[in-house]
Amino acid sequence: MVPTNYYLVLSAILFGLGIVAFVFKRNIITMFMAIELMLNAVNLAFVAFGKPDGQVFVLFVVVVAAAEAAVGLGIIIMTARNRRSLNVERVDLMKL
Amino acid sequence: MPILEHLWIIPLLPLLGSAINGLLGAKWPNKIVTSVALGSTGISFVCALEAVREFFVSGQVPFSKEFFDWIVAGNFRVGFDLQMDQLTVVMVLVVTGVGFLIHIYSVGYMAHEGGYYRFFSYLNLFMFFMLILVLAANFPLLFVGWEGVGLCSYLLIGFYFLKQSASDAGKKAFIVNRIGDFGFMLGMFLLFRTFQSLDFATVFDGVAKMQPDAMGQFGTLTIASLLLFMGATGKSAQLPLYVWLPDAMEGPTPVSALIHAATMVTAGVYVVARAHVLFTHAPTAMYVVAIIGCATAIFAASIGLVQSDIKKVLAYSTISQLGYMFLACGVGAFGAGIFHLMTHAFFKALLFLSAGSVIHAMGGEQDMWRMGGLASKIRVTFWCMLFGTIAIAGFVPFAGFFSKDAILFAAYQSENGGRTLYGVGLLAAIFTSFYMFRLIWLTFFGEKRYDEHQVHVHESPRSMTVPLMILALLSLVGGWFAAPTLWGGQNYFADFVSPVFGNSEAAGGEAAHSLELSLSFVAVLAATIGLIVAWRMYSGKVNEGTYTGLRKILYHKYYVDELYQAVIVGPLVWLSRNIFWKIVDVGVIDGTVNGIAHGTQSAGDTVRHTQSGNVRSYAVWVIIGAIVILAIIFWPLWRPAFFVASSGGVR
Numbered sequence: 161m162v163p164t165n166y167y168l169v170l171s172a173i174l175f176g177l178g179i180v181a182f183v184f185k186r187n188i189i190t191m192f193m194a195i196e197l198m199l200n201a202v203n204l205a206f207v208a209f210g211k212p213d214g215q216v217f218v219l220f221v222v223v224v225a226a227a228e229a230a231v232g233l234g235i236i237i238m239t240a241r242n243r244r245s246l247n248v249e250r251v252d253l254m255k256l
Numbered sequence: 257m258p259i260l261e262h263l264w265i266i267p268l269l270p271l272l273g274s275a276i277n278g279l280l281g282a283k284w285p286n287k288i289v290t291s292v293a294l295g296s297t298g299i300s301f302v303c304a305l306e307a308v309r310e311f312f313v314s315g316q317v318p319f320s321k322e323f324f325d326w327i328v329a330g331n332f333r334v335g336f337d338l339q340m341d342q343l344t345v346v347m348v349l350v351v352t353g354v355g356f357l358i359h360i361y362s363v364g365y366m367a368h369e370g371g372y373y374r375f376f377s378y379l380n381l382f383m384f385f386m387l388i389l390v391l392a393a394n395f396p397l398l399f400v401g402w403e404g405v406g407l408c409s410y411l412l413i414g415f416y417f418l419k420q421s422a423s424d425a426g427k428k429a430f431i432v433n434r435i436g437d438f439g440f441m442l443g444m445f446l447l448f449r450t451f452q453s454l455d456f457a458t459v460f461d462g463v464a465k466m467q468p469d470a471m472g473q474f475g476t477l478t479i480a481s482l483l484l485f486m487g488a489t490g491k492s493a494q495l496p497l498y499v500w501l502p503d504a505m506e507g508p509t510p511v512s513a514l515i516h517a518a519t520m521v522t523a524g525v526y527v528v529a530r531a532h533v534l535f536t537h538a539p540t541a542m543y544v545v546a547i548i549g550c551a552t553a554i555f556a557a558s559i560g561l562v563q564s565d566i567k568k569v570l571a572y573s574t575i576s577q578l579g580y581m582f583l584a585c586g587v588g589a590f591g592a593g594i595f596h597l598m599t600h601a602f603f604k605a606l607l608f609l610s611a612g613s614v615i616h617a618m619g620g621e622q623d624m625w626r627m628g629g630l631a632s633k634i635r636v637t638f639w640c641m642l643f644g645t646i647a648i649a650g651f652v653p654f655a656g657f658f659s660k661d662a663i664l665f666a667a668y669q670s671e672n673g674g675r676t677l678y679g680v681g682l683l684a685a686i687f688t689s690f691y692m693f694r695l696i697w698l699t700f701f702g703e704k705r706y707d708e709h710q711v712h713v714h715e716s717p718r719s720m721t722v723p724l725m726i727l728a729l730l731s732l733v734g735g736w737f738a739a740p741t742l743w744g745g746q747n748y749f750a751d752f753v754s755p756v757f758g759n760s761e762a763a764g765g766e767a768a769h770s771l772e773l774s775l776s777f778v779a780v781l782a783a784t785i786g787l788i789v790a791w792r793m794y795s796g797k798v799n800e801g802t803y804t805g806l807r808k809i810l811y812h813k814y815y816v817d818e819l820y821q822a823v824i825v826g827p828l829v830w831l832s833r834n835i836f837w838k839i840v841d842v843g844v845i846d847g848t849v850n851g852i853a854h855g856t857q858s859a860g861d862t863v864r865h866t867q868s869g870n871v872r873s874y875a876v877w878v879i880i881g882a883i884v885i886l887a888i889i890f891w892p893l894w895r896p897a898f899f900v901a902s903s904g905g906v907r
Contacts, residue, residue, distance in 0.1 A: 182875055191871075252869040 167208030174201035188236050188246045195232075199225050259303050260310040263338040264323055266348065267387035269300040274380035281373025290363050293376035297359050297383055301352040308345050316342065316755065320393050320457070327396070334454060337393035343756045346594055347390035347526055350601045354518045355383050357723040361609050362510040364719035365616060375415060375508065382408035386519050390526060395444045395454040398527070402440070402491065405520045406433045412515060413507040425503035432500040436490015443483030447534075450476055460533040468537040471672075481534050481541035484527060485548075492524025492578050495552045499817060501575055505567040509612030512567060517574045517608050518601040525581040525597050529590045532757055536588065543672055546586025550667075550677045550684075553579030555814075557687035561694075562810045564800065565622050566611050569695050573648065574604055576684060580663050583681060587674065589666030590757045591750045595738065596663055598749075599655035602734045603647035606727035607692075610641035613716045613724065614699060621706065624698040625800040631700035633713045636721045638700050643728040645696050647735075649689035649783040652742075652776075658735030660685065661776050662747070668775060669768075682782050689786025697794035742776070744769050 178198035182191050203221055206214035236246070243250055259265060273296025281289045311319060320339035327334040340348075359379065366375050382405060389401025406429075414426030448454055451462040469475040488494070493501035504516045515521070528535060528545065535542050553576045560572035577600050584593030615622055617634050631638045647654035650661070664685070668678040715721070737749035803811045812818075866877075 179879060183872060183879070186872075248871050251871060 164208050168205055171201045171205040171208065174198075174204065186247050186249055188239065188248050188251075191248060192229075192232055192236065196225065196229070258310055259307040260314070260319055260340060261321070263307060263319075263321065263340060263391060264336070266300050266303050266307065266352070267384050267391060269296045269303070270380040270383035270387065272296055274377045274384060277373050277380065278377035281377060284373065286367070286372050289373045289376055293380055294356075294359055294363070296380060297352065297356045300383065300387070301356045304348045304352040307340065308349060311340055311345060318342075318755075331452065332448075334394055334396045336397065337455070338391040339393035339456070340391070341756055342753045343526075343529060343594065344390055346598055346753065348387065350598055351383065351386050351390060351519050354601050354605050354727075355386075355514060357726055358510050358514040358518070358605060358609065361513075361612075361720050361723040362508075364717040365510055365612055366508065367717075369508070371415070375412075378408055378411045378415070379511070379514070382412070382515060382520070386523075389523055393456055395447065395456070395459070398530075399440065399444065402487070402523060402527075403437065405515070405523065406430065406437070406491070409433075409504070409515050409520055412511040413504045415507055415511065419506070422506040425500075425506040429500040429504050432497050433490045436487045436497055438486075439483045439490075440487025443480050443487065446476065446480045446483060450480070456530065460531070463533050463537055466537060469540065471539045471543070474540065475538075477534060478538035478540050481531070481538040482544060484531055484534070485524075485541060485545055488524030488527050488582075489548065490524075491527075492521050492582070493575050494524070494548050494579065494582060495555060498552065498556065498575050499820060502568055502571045502813070505565070505571050509567065509608060509615060512571070513605045513608035513612070516571070517604040521574065521578060522581070522597045522601065525578065525585065525593055528582065528585045529594055529757070532585070532590045535585070542586050542588065544586070545582050546667075546670070546677060549579045549582025549584075549586050550680050551579070552576065553583060553684040554680050554687070555579075557684045557691070559810055559813050560691040561687060562803075562807050563691075564625050564811075566614065566624050566627075566695060566699065567608070567622055569624075569691055570604070570607055570611055573607075573688065573691065576688060577604065577648070579684070580660065580681065583667055583677060584663040587666050587670035587677065589663065591747075591753045592659065592662035592666050594753060595735075595749050596659035599647070599659040599731075599734045602727055603644045603654075603656055603731040606640060606644040606724065606731050607648065609720070609724055609727065610637050610644060613637040613720055614641070616716050616720070617713050618706065619711050621711065624695065626706045627699045628702045628705040629700070630713065634715045636715060636724065640721075640724040640728045641700070642696060643731050645692045647731040649692055649786065650685060650779055651783055652780060653732070653736070653739065655731050655733070655735035657776075657780070658738040658741075661772075661779055662738060662741075662750075664779055665772050665775050668771075682778065685779060686782045686786045689783040690790045691786075693787050693790035694794050697790060698798070701795060702798060741769075741772065 175198050178194045178201060181194035181197065185191055185194065199221055203218045206218045206221070208214075239251055240246055273292050276292050277289050281292070318339065318341035320337060323336045323338065325333060325335050359376075362375065362379065366372055369375070385401045385404025385408060387401070389398055389405060392398040392401060410426045410430040413429050414423045416422045417426075444454060447459055451459045453459060453462075463477060466477065469478045490497045501516060501521065505512055507516070535545065556572045556575035556579060560569050560576065563569045563572060577596070581593045581596050581600070584590070584596060613634065614627070614630065614637060617630065617637065618627060621627065643654070647656040650657045664678055664681050667681055668674055670677065737752070738747045739745075741747050809815070
């Protein structure tokens with residue numbers, strides 16, 4: 161059996177990759193994928209312990225992630241249509 | 257229905273009248289306003305009479321009842337408690353009776369004035385507070401009435417509020433009274449600290465059990481007495497706080513009669529008489545009361561000698577007569593003081609109302625140097641005023657003779673310089689007689705000093721003359737309770753109030769009687785001197801002349817107003833304007849508020865640059881925040897590892 165530690169280390173690595181991708185990538189879809197990556201990294205940590213609490217939580221996270229994907233993709237489509245671009249640097253209307 | 261069990265009805269009726277007229281009266285014709293105002297005070301007077309009858313039927317047992325709790329905190333309780341004893345009987349009858357007569361008079365006097373409903377609303381409100389004041393059975397409730405009558409006084413002095421001098425006079429009365437009230441409140445606090453209660457019964461029982469302060473000793477009782485007396489000097493216009501009363505004559509004349517002569521200004525005398533147990537346990541305070549009263553009597557009377565405004569003469573006369581009442585209280589003759597309070601209420605109300613009638617007849621003229629020869633034109637007013645004058649001057653058998661005689665007799669008999677007090681009081685009596693007959697001669701006799709083409713002199717309507725006649729009758733017979741003393745009999749008034757005051761002033765014996773008779777003779781002689789001098793000086797052809805020397809000083813009221821202006825008001829205004837306004841208010845208070853606003857604004861200006869609108873920079877902030885939070889949470893866990901690392905070297 162694979163020790164729990166390994167799962168946790170993998171989870172941390174995936175989460176770190178997600179963060180780095182989120183901060184350094186300019187494409188909105190890539191950033192969105194980075195968020196999904198972080199969510200799933202957390203999911204991995206939840207199931208790694210093999211306890212019912214954590215596994216139920218994973219289902220919740222999946223549901224929330226689905227809802228978030230629906231809203232997020234909607235926003236991305238609107239941004240793409242209005243800006244004719246997926247570059248996040250250009251989404252700066254909130255700037256003073 | 258036994259009214260005595262429902263004493264609250266007596267003050268409540270005028271309050272209802274006031275509320276109805278004040279809230280609804282603006283759109284009503286004068287007739288309805290009149291009937292509400294007169295109805296409420298009239299019924300209140302009838303209720304008072306009935307209550308007094310029940311009081312007598314019950315055998316004059318002091319009655320007191322708790323109606324409801326007002327303030328309850330721990331053991332401390334202040335209730336809406338009303339009481340009825342002999343002193344209250346006198347006060348309630350004077351307030352409701354004279355008050356009702358003055359209400360009737362006002363109907364005629366105020367008929368053509370604007371704000372008719374407002375006037376009666378205030379006047380009824382005054383009746384309410386005054387009745388609360390005299391019926392209250394504890395200090396805080398008395399203080400409610402005390403402040404309430406002050407408020408009504410302010411409102412009514414400033415009744416013609418468009419007139420600068422009237423609104424100034426109102427403010428002056430209010431502010432000067434605050435000084436006295438400050439002392440009164442301190443007195444109450446001191447009594448509360450000493451006796452843990454402010455009910456009259458508890459406090460006075462407690463005082464009675466205590467050892468009286470010695471002469472010249474400033475114990476708790478003396479200080480409490482002096483503080484209460486400070487309140488009394490404000491409300492009752494004694495030295496040095498009398499300055500508001502002459503200015504209060506800016507109000508309509510019925511107000512001067514009711515509030516500034518007959519009732520409110522006597523509240524101070526009432527409080528001293530009510531707290532007589534306290535004062536008799538503090539001889540020093542009594543001495544102060546006597547001296548202040550005596551000094552005020554002569555001081556105000558001397559100013560009254562040369563005034564030209566008919567109402568100002570009466571105002572100074574009122575201050576002087578109040579001085580007599582305090583003189584009586586100060587020498588322990590509380591009964592005589594209250595007796596004078598009652599007779600004074602009759603004849604001074606009469607004098608003021610007659611003066612109002614004269615002013616009415618002259619079309620608003622108040623300067624006596626522009627009157628003269630009015631006796632034949634306004635006969636009723638003349639005779640009524642003459643009755644009042646004889647009464648205040650103290651001729652037998654008018655009311656003022658008996659009450660003033662009792663006071664001077666008590667002063668003469670008192671220890672600690674009684675003869676001096678008596679002498680000064682007698683001099684004030686000469687002055688009183690002089691300035692009153694001077695007023696009569698200047699107003700009613702001699703040649704006409706006004707323009708007959710411009711002033712149409714006319715007698716006042718019935719509603720004004722009838723109250724005058726009733727008051728004239730009272731000024732004649734009001735003192736007859738004490739008449740038997742002339743032939744060695746009882747003073748029924750003194751007997752009546754003696755259960756309240758004890759028999760401190762009963763000085764029997766044949767020697768005392770003959771002394772009193774001879775003092776009476778001297779007093780009448782004094783009044784006659786004043787009369788003759790006034791007659792010699794002011795009958796025939798007179799003119800105002802010039803004000804020089806002593807006459808100028810008296811005419812300018814010893815320059816006391818100017819002195820107060822220079823010593824107190826001026827520096828206070830300077831301090832307020834230059835320190836409290838320009839430095840404290842503008843600098844500190846406004847500066848703090850504005851400074852906070854400026855600080856927030858500039859901080860915002862700086863920080864807003866972090867809001868770049870760039871999503872990725874926000875993400876970085878989120879991550880930094882998360883790292884910081886994690887660091888804080890896990891800091892205790894890391895620390896041992898850190899120690900291990902530093903102590904154990906690199907592994």
